[in-house]
Amino acid sequence: MNRNESAAHLDQVLANVDANLDASLQRLFDLIRIPSVSTDPAHAADCRRAADWLSKELTALGFDASVRPTERHPMVVGHDRSGDGPHVLFYGHYDVQPVDPLALWHSDPFEPKLVPQPDGDTHIVARGASDDKGQLLTFVEACRAWKAVTGSLPIQVSVLFEGEEEISSPSLAPFLEKTGAELKADVVLVCDTDMWDAETPAVTTMLRGVLKEEIEISCADRDLHSGIYGNAARNPLQLMSDILASLRTPDGGVAVEGFYDGVQELPEVVKAQWQRLPFDEKGFLGNIGLSLPAGEAGRSVLEQVWARPSCEIHGVIGGYNDEGFKTVIPAIARAKLSFRLVAGQDPEKIRAAFRTHVRARVPADCSVEFFDHGASAATVMPIDGAFLQKALSALTEEWQREAAVAGTGGSIPILSAFKDKLDMDSLLVGFARFDNRIHSPNEKYDLSSFRKGIRSWARILAAFAEEAH
Amino acid sequence: MNRNESAAHLDQVLANVDANLDASLQRLFDLIRIPSVSTDPAHAADCRRAADWLSKELTALGFDASVRPTERHPMVVGHDRSGDGPHVLFYGHYDVQPVDPLALWHSDPFEPKLVPQPDGDTHIVARGASDDKGQLLTFVEACRAWKAVTGSLPIQVSVLFEGEEEISSPSLAPFLEKTGAELKADVVLVCDTDMWDAETPAVTTMLRGVLKEEIEISCADRDLHSGIYGNAARNPLQLMSDILASLRTPDGGVAVEGFYDGVQELPEVVKAQWQRLPFDEKGFLGNIGLSLPAGEAGRSVLEQVWARPSCEIHGVIGGYNDEGFKTVIPAIARAKLSFRLVAGQDPEKIRAAFRTHVRARVPADCSVEFFDHGASAATVMPIDGAFLQKALSALTEEWQREAAVAGTGGSIPILSAFKDKLDMDSLLVGFARFDNRIHSPNEKYDLSSFRKGIRSWARILAAFAEEAH
Numbered sequence: 001m002n003r004n005e006s007a008a009h010l011d012q013v014l015a016n017v018d019a020n021l022d023a024s025l026q027r028l029f030d031l032i033r034i035p036s037v038s039t040d041p042a043h044a045a046d047c048r049r050a051a052d053w054l055s056k057e058l059t060a061l062g063f064d065a066s067v068r069p070t071e072r073h074p075m076v077v078g079h080d081r082s083g084d085g086p087h088v089l090f091y092g093h094y095d096v097q098p099v100d101p102l103a104l105w106h107s108d109p110f111e112p113k114l115v116p117q118p119d120g121d122t123h124i125v126a127r128g129a130s131d132d133k134g135q136l137l138t139f140v141e142a143c144r145a146w147k148a149v150t151g152s153l154p155i156q157v158s159v160l161f162e163g164e165e166e167i168s169s170p171s172l173a174p175f176l177e178k179t180g181a182e183l184k185a186d187v188v189l190v191c192d193t194d195m196w197d198a199e200t201p202a203v204t205t206m207l208r209g210v211l212k213e214e215i216e217i218s219c220a221d222r223d224l225h226s227g228i229y230g231n232a233a234r235n236p237l238q239l240m241s242d243i244l245a246s247l248r249t250p251d252g253g254v255a256v257e258g259f260y261d262g263v264q265e266l267p268e269v270v271k272a273q274w275q276r277l278p279f280d281e282k283g284f285l286g287n288i289g290l291s292l293p294a295g296e297a298g299r300s301v302l303e304q305v306w307a308r309p310s311c312e313i314h315g316v317i318g319g320y321n322d323e324g325f326k327t328v329i330p331a332i333a334r335a336k337l338s339f340r341l342v343a344g345q346d347p348e349k350i351r352a353a354f355r356t357h358v359r360a361r362v363p364a365d366c367s368v369e370f371f372d373h374g375a376s377a378a379t380v381m382p383i384d385g386a387f388l389q390k391a392l393s394a395l396t397e398e399w400q401r402e403a404a405v406a407g408t409g410g411s412i413p414i415l416s417a418f419k420d421k422l423d424m425d426s427l428l429v430g431f432a433r434f435d436n437r438i439h440s441p442n443e444k445y446d447l448s449s450f451r452k453g454i455r456s457w458a459r460i461l462a463a464f465a466e467e468a469h
Numbered sequence: 470m471n472r473n474e475s476a477a478h479l480d481q482v483l484a485n486v487d488a489n490l491d492a493s494l495q496r497l498f499d500l501i502r503i504p505s506v507s508t509d510p511a512h513a514a515d516c517r518r519a520a521d522w523l524s525k526e527l528t529a530l531g532f533d534a535s536v537r538p539t540e541r542h543p544m545v546v547g548h549d550r551s552g553d554g555p556h557v558l559f560y561g562h563y564d565v566q567p568v569d570p571l572a573l574w575h576s577d578p579f580e581p582k583l584v585p586q587p588d589g590d591t592h593i594v595a596r597g598a599s600d601d602k603g604q605l606l607t608f609v610e611a612c613r614a615w616k617a618v619t620g621s622l623p624i625q626v627s628v629l630f631e632g633e634e635e636i637s638s639p640s641l642a643p644f645l646e647k648t649g650a651e652l653k654a655d656v657v658l659v660c661d662t663d664m665w666d667a668e669t670p671a672v673t674t675m676l677r678g679v680l681k682e683e684i685e686i687s688c689a690d691r692d693l694h695s696g697i698y699g700n701a702a703r704n705p706l707q708l709m710s711d712i713l714a715s716l717r718t719p720d721g722g723v724a725v726e727g728f729y730d731g732v733q734e735l736p737e738v739v740k741a742q743w744q745r746l747p748f749d750e751k752g753f754l755g756n757i758g759l760s761l762p763a764g765e766a767g768r769s770v771l772e773q774v775w776a777r778p779s780c781e782i783h784g785v786i787g788g789y790n791d792e793g794f795k796t797v798i799p800a801i802a803r804a805k806l807s808f809r810l811v812a813g814q815d816p817e818k819i820r821a822a823f824r825t826h827v828r829a830r831v832p833a834d835c836s837v838e839f840f841d842h843g844a845s846a847a848t849v850m851p852i853d854g855a856f857l858q859k860a861l862s863a864l865t866e867e868w869q870r871e872a873a874v875a876g877t878g879g880s881i882p883i884l885s886a887f888k889d890k891l892d893m894d895s896l897l898v899g900f901a902r903f904d905n906r907i908h909s910p911n912e913k914y915d916l917s918s919f920r921k922g923i924r925s926w927a928r929i930l931a932a933f934a935e936e937a938h
Binding site for chain 2 (some may be wrong): 104154168214219220228235242244245275285290291293305308317318321322327333373434438457
């Protein structure tokens with residue numbers, strides 16, 4: 001197919017997407033039903049099954065696809081050179097977050113449920129419906145429609161699906177390094193981000209990094225009776241509380257020494273663009289039952305979640321937490337926490353500063369152990385360039401709403417791996433919404449995200465095939 | 470039996486104790502094997518079994534004994550009027566603490582194990598071996614020896630065993646009120662306290678009270694992804710940490726407003742007595758792997774644990790605490806904590822002050838719920854009086870070491886119930902040791918505590934039978 005012919009086929013391709021939407025949805029259901037929870041060793045075989053499933057689907061579409069083992073969960077790699085012109089590498093992840101607390105789910109997390117909404121849309125409710133199974137399939141199904149209509153793809157396409165994104169992608173960088181040229185393309189396409197709002201598509205160009213730590217504090221060499229030892233024996237739950245409290249300043253900042261070194265204020269041009277965006281600060285918090293921003297005083301919510309570094313505690317446990325009461329002073333207390341990082345912050349320097357901060361607060365007769373759960377620096381992408389501009393135009397056409405150039409508070413650690421190992425920039429186009437409850441009970445993906453997501457990728461592939469003007 | 474005859478039989482009774490020690494031990498094993506964990510509803514039938522077992526043993530000894538139902542776990546009441554003279558009510562509890570963390574036990578908590586020690590003593594290792602099954606049986610076995618030798622008891626004896634001591638004795642006060650005169654005696658004997666050290670017996674005359682609270686803090690109405698909401702959404706684990714940290718002053722005191730109102734400094738005479746006691750501050754902490762006292766600066770360890778009020782956290786839980794990592798901001802966080810109270814502190818005033826302290830720190834868009842797990846005021850007993858002096862003499866004779874008049878950091882909430890409902894003072898004589906690991910894995914009772922504890926009660930009964938000089 002000639003590169004400029006593709007545009008002519010686009011209407012047929014979009015019609016094909018709509019005509020086959022139910023079959024696409026059934027395939028998403030099949031993938032969701034595989035409980036590929038990467039953090040839980042009990043689900044290792046399920047991760048492998050999800051990889052096999054994707055490899056088979058790609059092969060059926062004409063990709064040269066295979067499952068590639070890693071130290072933990074395998075990669076899926078596929079190539080289709082039926083098109084000519086630019087070469088893109090599409091990235092997605094088939095692993096999902098754990099489902100706990102299970103009691104809060106209204107339906108089986110791994111049995112997708114369609115829940116019609118008052119606005120006419122439909123929620124696809126399941127773990128992974130949005131993050132990232134629904135999102136990655138939008139691209140696969142767009143390729144399927146192109147193949148069905150024209151027998152080929154408008155451009156050269158490779159895909160890479162990993163199964164360790166939710167556990168910080170430990171195998172990705174080594175895999176890219178080892179695989180090398182086979183995966184080198186002109187740009188990486190990533191579908192793991194949000195729309196601006198339910199009607200406005202977005203390309204995300206600014207992502208926070210993340211640094212993950214777990215700490216275990218040990219005091220006495222056994223659990224103690226508080227009546228006998230209370231007051232005199234150091235309580236690790238008190239010590240942990242003191243330390244976690246000490247991480248924040250009274251005005252909502254992070255108190256670790258040197259944490260803000262190198263952090264730049266948002267450029268005025270970006271600040272101005274964000275102020276134009278129709279962001280509903282009250283609605284953003286109101287949607288989750290809150291009303292008072294908890295971050296740094298004097299910063300907008302958007303700045304707090306997109307552009308400012310922070311510290312969040314994800315888990316604390318210690319002592320007796322079952323029914324009833326036990327006047328115990330436990331021997332240990334544990335906590336998991338992370339720091340979201342922005343441009344200018346070196347994750348390993350922050351890790352060292354954090355550990356110094358904690359150690360300084362642990363008395364000499366107690367001890368602390370640190371567990372490194374990974375880290376990635378922040379990413380800021382160039383906002384010029386042909387791929388970005390073409391993607392924005394294609395999105396604007398599909399959604400009939402000007403596509404936003406956005407930031408995000410989340411971290412996609414893989415971006416640094418692509419940049420460092422294969423010198424590729426990434427283009428982040430996603431169709432998730434703020435209220436998708438990813439990582440939470442009752443995760444959902446809107447059927448409109450799925451359908452228009454597929455159509456958006458069909459358009460982007462056509463746009464990339466066009467000669468530059 | 471004439472009151473002054475009893476003393477003449479004492480040597481035979483003590484010999485009988487020693488001759489039958491193994492049978493006494495087997496009875497203790499039988500009682501320990503009943504896992505009467507009062508806080509856990511799954512063990513309600515076991516509590517009932519323990520009560521039945523005790524009632525049967527008392528009946529076999531000639532007591533008029535029966536199991537009396539309460540709203541939760543039953544009481545055991547028994548009377549033996551074979552003696553004359555003073556009338557004592559012996560109190561003990563058959564319920565035990567939960568065994569978690571089970572993994573830290575070296576043997577089955579409910580299968581008692583005899584572990585010989587280098588010093589020639591033997592540890593009886595099991596949940597409840599010390600607290601309070603081993604302790605309460607010292608009295609029962611002393612009665613058994615008297616019955617075996619003389620066919621009767623030297624004085625009038627009633628016993629009351631409860632099954633709710635580890636859950637703050639909710640049924641005791643109503644039961645005493647309802648049962649009334651049947652349980653009224655000249656003094657209450659309680660065997661639930663420590664010796665001074667392995668060689669020195671003690672009568673405890675000063676006990677801290679305890680106030681138990683559980684709090685649940687709720688922020689967002691669901692679990693959140695920290696990448697999307699982190700920094701802007703209030704994190705209940707951070708809020709909980711801030712609140713728990715705020716309960717303590719930098720110098721180790723309690724920061725709740727009004728907490729120290731009414732707290733008196735230790736009388737000089739008591740302070741002087743405590744300074745004479747052979748208390749090994751370094752050994753007390755060293756024995757549990759610590760070396761730095763954590764309580765109020767400038768106060769001795771003994772003062773911290775016996776005479777000063779405090780606050781201890783017993784459990785904190787929230788968020789993701791399983792293997793791996795999850796960047797979640799949970800919707801809720803929970804904590805259990807208690808305040809140890811001294812004379813002059815009103816538990817309900819402190820509870821109100823604590824709740825005010827917490828509420829003042831919860832932002833308007835979050836909420837806190839409080840759960841009342843009971844409270845008891847501190848107790849200070851008169852240190853003169855014939856029963857105390859006779860008990861001290863009897864203990865001194867048995868242990869060949871001057872018995873100490875001691876304080877304790879623990880709380881025995883039942884003392885106020887006996888005082889308030891039946892106007893009885895209590896005499897606390899116990900044979901546990903500091904290192905018994907009560908409420909912890911591998912709880913133990915020394916065989917010497919058990920043997921000499923039985924012998925001590927045999928002597929105390931004889932002493933009480935003697936006419937006052």
